[in-house]
Amino acid sequence: MDTQVIPHENQLGGHRRKECSSLLRGEFGEILKPVKPNANPTYSRELSSAILRKAGHNHANKPPSECCAEENDNTCNSRPGAFKNRRRRSTKDFFTQLSVEEQIIPEAVEITDSNVFVDTTNINIKTPNDEDIMPATCDELEFYTAVTYCTNFACSSLKSLVPPFYGVVNKILDGIDVPHMVLGDLTTGMELPCIADIKMGRTSNYPGRKSDTQAVGKRYLVQESLGFCLAGMNIVNCLTGEQITRFLPATGKKLSVDQVFNALGQLVQRGISVYYGEILTEAILGDLQDILQWFNSQRTYKLRSSSILITYDAQTLLAQDDNSKTSSERKVKVFVKLIDFAHVFLADEEADDNYIFGLNNLITFYTEELQRIKQKTKFKK
Numbered sequence: 337m338d339t340q341v342i343p344h345e346n347q348l349g350g351h352r353r354k355e356c357s358s359l360l361r362g363e364f365g366e367i368l369k370p371v372k373p374n375a376n377p378t379y380s381r382e383l384s385s386a387i388l389r390k391a392g393h394n395h396a397n398k399p400p401s402e403c404c405a406e407e408n409d410n411t412c413n414s415r416p417g418a419f420k421n422r423r424r425r426s427t428k429d430f431f432t433q434l435s436v437e438e439q440i441i442p443e444a445v446e447i448t449d450s451n452v453f454v455d456t457t458n459i460n461i462k463t464p465n466d467e468d469i470m471p472a473t474c475d476e477l478e479f480y481t482a483v484t485y486c487t488n489f490a491c492s493s494l495k496s497l498v499p500p501f502y503g504v505v506n507k508i509l510d511g512i513d514v515p516h517m518v519l520g521d522l523t524t525g526m527e528l529p530c531i532a533d534i535k536m537g538r539t540s541n542y543p544g545r546k547s548d549t550q551a552v553g554k555r556y557l558v559q560e561s562l563g564f565c566l567a568g569m570n571i572v573n574c575l576t577g578e579q580i581t582r583f584l585p586a587t588g589k590k591l592s593v594d595q596v597f598n599a600l601g602q603l604v605q606r607g608i609s610v611y612y613g614e615i616l617t618e619a620i621l622g623d624l625q626d627i628l629q630w631f632n633s634q635r636t637y638k639l640r641s642s643s644i645l646i647t648y649d650a651q652t653l654l655a656q657d658d659n660s661k662t663s664s665e666r667k668v669k670v671f672v673k674l675i676d677f678a679h680v681f682l683a684d685e686e687a688d689d690n691y692i693f694g695l696n697n698l699i700t701f702y703t704e705e706l707q708r709i710k711q712k713t714k715f716k717k
Contacts, residue, residue: 337449341471342506357408358370359406359624360507360516361521362518362521365521365525366502366518366519366520366524367499367518367519367520367521367522368505368507368516368517368518368519369476369516369517369519370507370514370516370517371474371475371476371477371504371514371515371516371517372475372476372486372678373475374474374475374520375474375475375476375679376471376473376474376475376639376678376679376680378470378471378542378543379470379471379473379474379600380470380471381474383470383491384470384471384472384473386472387682387684388390388472388488388636390532393541395681395701404547417508422706436461463547467484468543469543469638469681469683469684470681470682470684471679471680471681471682472636472637472680472682473677473680475678476517476676476677476678477504477515477517479677479680480517480677481500481501481518483495483498483501484501488636489633489634489636490634490636490637492629493630493633493634493636494634494674496625496632497627497673497674498673498674498675498677499519499520499521499522499673499675500519500520501518501519501520502518502519502520503517503518504516504517504518505518509641518652521524522645522647522671522673523647525649526647526648526649526651527649527651528572528577528649528650528651528654529571529572529647529648529649529650530570530574530603530647530648530649531568531569531570531605531644531645531646531647532566532568532569532571532600532646532647533566533568533569533643533645533675534564534565534566534567534643534644534645534646534698535556535559535564535565535566535567535641535642535643536564536639536642536643536644536691536694536695537563537564537639537640537641537642537690537691537693537694537695538559538560538690538694538697539559539560539690540559540641542640542679543640543681555589556588556589556591557589557590557591557592558591558592558593558596561593561697562593562596562694562697563593563691563693563695563697564644564694564695564697564698565585565588565589565596565692566583566588566591566596566599566600567585567588567643568583568584568588569581569582569583569588569599569602569603570582571599571602571603572650573605573608573650574608574609574612574650574653574654575609575653575654576607576654577650577651577654580602581599581602582643594697597701600667600698600701600702601705603616603646604616604617604620604702604705604709605614605653606705609653610631610709610712610713611713612668613705613709614706614709614713615668616648616668616708617702617705617706617709617715618706619648619668619670619672620646620670620672620702621699621702621703622708623670623672624672624695624698624699624702625699627644627672627674627695627700628692628695628696631687631688631691631692631695632687632692634683635683635684635686635687636682636683637680637681637683637688638680638681638682638683638686638688638690638691639674639677639680639681639688639691640679640680640681640690641676641678641679642674642675642676642677642680642691643674643675643676643681644672644673644674644675645671645672645673645674645675645699646670646671646672647670647671648668648669648670648671649668649669652667652668652669653668
């Protein structure tokens with residue numbers, strides 16, 4: 337690897353290079369993500385264009401790669417100054433080479449009267465069905481370009497729900513010139529980042545193929561039943577700064593339903609602070625509802641192997657007095673964004689039920705978590 341190339345320390349899920357992060361840390365506080373070539377081998381530009389025209393694609397009736405070609409050219413290496421005003425990131429923990437021994441795995445929590453984490457009767461359990469759907473774009477770069485520049489409803493309304501896209505730069509990796517997307521880093525400036533990479537959908541396999549990612553030992557145990565799974569997590573105690581949970585995909589694949597629910601509770605500081613738990617849960621729920629609204633309102637795209645990334649800085653909570661401020665005065669910036677768009681398919685006027693199923697279950701969990709927190713704060717008053 338080029339000595340000037342620095343792996344991004346906060347990558348939890350996704351592809352890794354030789355136990356290192358495949359994401360790179362940009363010079364001005366951005367993420368550099370390598371473009372995966374031929375991500376969708378069944379992609380057909382002609383079919384994509386025809387289906388998008390049928391769906392009312394309103395940018396000269398062209399597919400995203402064509403309607404955004406000129407804009408995409410202008411976002412490449414010719415604009416190095418675009419990142420100069422962005423703040424450099426700072427963090428205490430590095431996950432570049434996180435070994436299995438170093439990972440802190442969330443334990444399953446016994447359900448008792450004093451420690452109820454979710455009413456599982458409201459969580460839908462379902463087995464996925466494969467679909468014969470066509471890729472909308474040839475790769476993730478083309479999709480980010482479409483979201484940034486195209487004017488059709490599905491793209492324009494999605495823009496606020498994904499990280500900012502700034503263009504493309506080339507980096508030399510192992511002697512090879514590799515194009516990288518330049519994306520906004522949601523953890524920039526965070527001292528104690530709390531991060532959850534939640535892979536969405538009942539299935540992540542490539543449509544029409546028996547993907548090895550669904551083979552025994554490679555799939556996530558809870559993905560088919562819950563419609564989501566945890567690809568990675570890093571959680572810090574907001575009152576002490578102590579790290580309480582961290583793991584990567586190899587561990588996430590083995591988590592049981594109880595362990596997944598416990599980790600989701602830890603993300604909102606369950607058992608540590610009901611005050612900040614309430615404000616974190618409300619913020620996450622609001623953003624998840626916005627994401628659900630997008631999925632319910634569009635019939636252009638279906639996402640496979642995509643994730644929801646949730647991040648906030650525990651340091652901003654650690655610096656505040658837990659009890660001295662009202663709920664409205666306690667401030668913490670929570671980011672909830674859709675990420676990973678290598679496999680985006682054409683919906684052909686159908687809802688993305690594969691994704692919506694898991695999203696509804698995730699919303700159900702945090703709705704009940706918020707009710708539990710409010711019940712506790714009620715008794716404390």
